[in-house]
Amino acid sequence: xxxxFNFLTSLRLxxxxxLLLMVLTFFGTIEQVDHGLYATxxxxxxxxxxxxxxxxxxxxKLLPIxxxxxxxxxxxxxxxxxxxxxxxxxxxxxxxxxxxxxxxILLMLLGGFVTHHFSERGYMSLYEGExxxxxxxxxxxxxxxxxxxxxxxxxxxxxxxxxxxxxISKDGKTPVKLVHEKxxxxxxxxxxxxxxxxxxxxxxxxxxxxSVDGYALFAVATDKADEANLxxxxxxxxTGEEILLFSGAFTPHVIDHEGKKYAIALRKSIWPxxxxxxxxxxxxxxxxxxxxxxxxxxxxRIENEITNKVKIxxxxxMRYEGFTFFQASWGPPDGAPGDxxxxxxxxxxxxxxxxxxxxxxxxxxxxxxxxxxxLIAFILRQTKKKEAK
Amino acid sequence: xxxLLFGVLGCLFLASCGEKQELTSSETRAVTTLDERPIPxxxxxxxxxxxxxxxxxxxxxxxxxxxxxxxxxTYTAGEGWTAKPKTQFRLVNYVLPAGGxxxxxxxxxxxxxxxxxxxxQFGQEKISESELAQMPTVTILGEEGVLVEVTGAYAGMxxxxxxxxxxxxxxxxxxxxxxxxxLIATPDETKEQKAAFITFCESLxx
Numbered sequence: 001x002x003x004x005f006n007f008l009t010s011l012r013l014x015x016x017x018x019l020l021l022m023v024l025t026f027f028g029t030i031e032q033v034d035h036g037l038y039a040t041x042x043x044x045x046x047x048x049x050x051x052x053x054x055x056x057x058x059x060x061k062l063l064p065i066x067x068x069x070x071x072x073x074x075x076x077x078x079x080x081x082x083x084x085x086x087x088x089x090x091x092x093x094x095x096x097x098x099x100x101x102x103x104x105i106l107l108m109l110l111g112g113f114v115t116h117h118f119s120e121r122g123y124m125s126l127y128e129g130e131x132x133x134x135x136x137x138x139x140x141x142x143x144x145x146x147x148x149x150x151x152x153x154x155x156x157x158x159x160x161x162x163x164x165x166x167x168i169s170k171d172g173k174t175p176v177k178l179v180h181e182k183x184x185x186x187x188x189x190x191x192x193x194x195x196x197x198x199x200x201x202x203x204x205x206x207x208x209x210x211s212v213d214g215y216a217l218f219a220v221a222t223d224k225a226d227e228a229n230l231x232x233x234x235x236x237x238x239t240g241e242e243i244l245l246f247s248g249a250f251t252p253h254v255i256d257h258e259g260k261k262y263a264i265a266l267r268k269s270i271w272p273x274x275x276x277x278x279x280x281x282x283x284x285x286x287x288x289x290x291x292x293x294x295x296x297x298x299x300x301r302i303e304n305e306i307t308n309k310v311k312i313x314x315x316x317x318m319r320y321e322g323f324t325f326f327q328a329s330w331g332p333p334d335g336a337p338g339d340x341x342x343x344x345x346x347x348x349x350x351x352x353x354x355x356x357x358x359x360x361x362x363x364x365x366x367x368x369x370x371x372x373x374x375l376i377a378f379i380l381r382q383t384k385k386k387e388a389k
Numbered sequence: 390x391x392x393l394l395f396g397v398l399g400c401l402f403l404a405s406c407g408e409k410q411e412l413t414s415s416e417t418r419a420v421t422t423l424d425e426r427p428i429p430x431x432x433x434x435x436x437x438x439x440x441x442x443x444x445x446x447x448x449x450x451x452x453x454x455x456x457x458x459x460x461x462x463t464y465t466a467g468e469g470w471t472a473k474p475k476t477q478f479r480l481v482n483y484v485l486p487a488g489g490x491x492x493x494x495x496x497x498x499x500x501x502x503x504x505x506x507x508x509x510q511f512g513q514e515k516i517s518e519s520e521l522a523q524m525p526t527v528t529i530l531g532e533e534g535v536l537v538e539v540t541g542a543y544a545g546m547x548x549x550x551x552x553x554x555x556x557x558x559x560x561x562x563x564x565x566x567x568x569x570x571x572l573i574a575t576p577d578e579t580k581e582q583k584a585a586f587i588t589f590c591e592s593l594x595x
Binding site: 131132133134144146148151152153154155156157158159160161164167174175176177178179180181182188198200212213214215244246249250251252253254261263270271272276 | 409412414418424427428430431432436
């Protein structure tokens, strides 16, 4: 038991873990150039991967260098720092600053854990003058069925979330049955494609899904920027209707059932927000080289008819009710002064949003205390020496 | 007794293999500004998948020699050609009687690189500038376009290979633009449609 305790609290273990994190971060940074940020973060930092194989190749051949997954390195580092830097360390005023700094680093690691498991990231895209009260996920897709009124707007929305759509098979051999408790019909779903385009078919032009109304979904190469991939799948309803769902469709498919109309769409998962955001004005400035200089969005936040004007620009997000709006990008890509522009906000819901800042402040305070104590002790020692002489 | 037990277990196993997985949801979400936008109540697949403003599909067959006008061009279409909506890359788009296709595009990158790309799609070796100069030609929009005819296993547009397919195509530089007309069909249909293809190219006008 004592051996285990000594091992877990050792400075040597801390050094090895920090070195591993540095190596993993290095390989992840190189790898995300070819494989995309989302895929690389999932590979290196997800809790599901205990071992990772960095994509190191010599003459095209993969060099197998297994490394522990970064998530578990951080878990072990947390244990090491807590037990060594808080529990085992000798307590006293001399060590007060070091203990406080360790608390700061532990808070940083804990913040990373909370963000990894409990945060959500999405985007909101608004043209000038437009108002929105929802955010869409960058990566997750849901199938949504909306009960429509005569005007073609939705009265109720039923959702098969990403946890379900991610289980739809990629081929037609094992369709899954999708049942919603509040719908009078169900679906058989299959042929889920990560990135596809709908095209017209002919006797010699066949896609990867059955053809419906002269169209089928054709698989295309997966984009390394995961958010650019357009998902698709094939559904057959219990009413006998065949449906192609495509996340880039211009309008949903509509079915009739017992005198009611239902719109069916595959979309990036939507989170409704408790307030609305209206984009009043968007400004973009560029350097003579064409590189972006600054983007500014002037928005009105509307909640229960109470409005607040807010400016959102780089490094100055809007934080409200647990949502953080960052100025992420804008469009259209070929937009010019005078064109109607849209602003894209990255929206984050993260319980640990400000924890890295608090962690840095705590660590800084601890270091200031420690080095301040060392400085004062040094000055006092030198003074005593001079007096003794 | 053991045989009966194994038999029952085996039947249960096989039965569970054949059953579809059933996934149930009870999730709903609040109506948002997205849902407040009216949508078409009877959309066609073209409405859903083609950019707004795309001309609707015409399934009328063209009689041989009948003039047609699409994509900013006039031309003489072949007998039995069925017009399809234009797409981002196909300004004029037809399906042939036996299922082949013919389409006109404006592209970039030069005659030789595009020609070699087409040859690559049929598993053929690239050709050089000198070999390009010796190829037959067809007049298209007043310019001499190179005429290529090749047969092989066709792998294009991100789909799996199709054996024994033919390409009949032409590439020409016209007013700074690279015009291409491409016919892809079975070898028999390509042979039948060659004359109509040449007529189409030679009749093309802006």
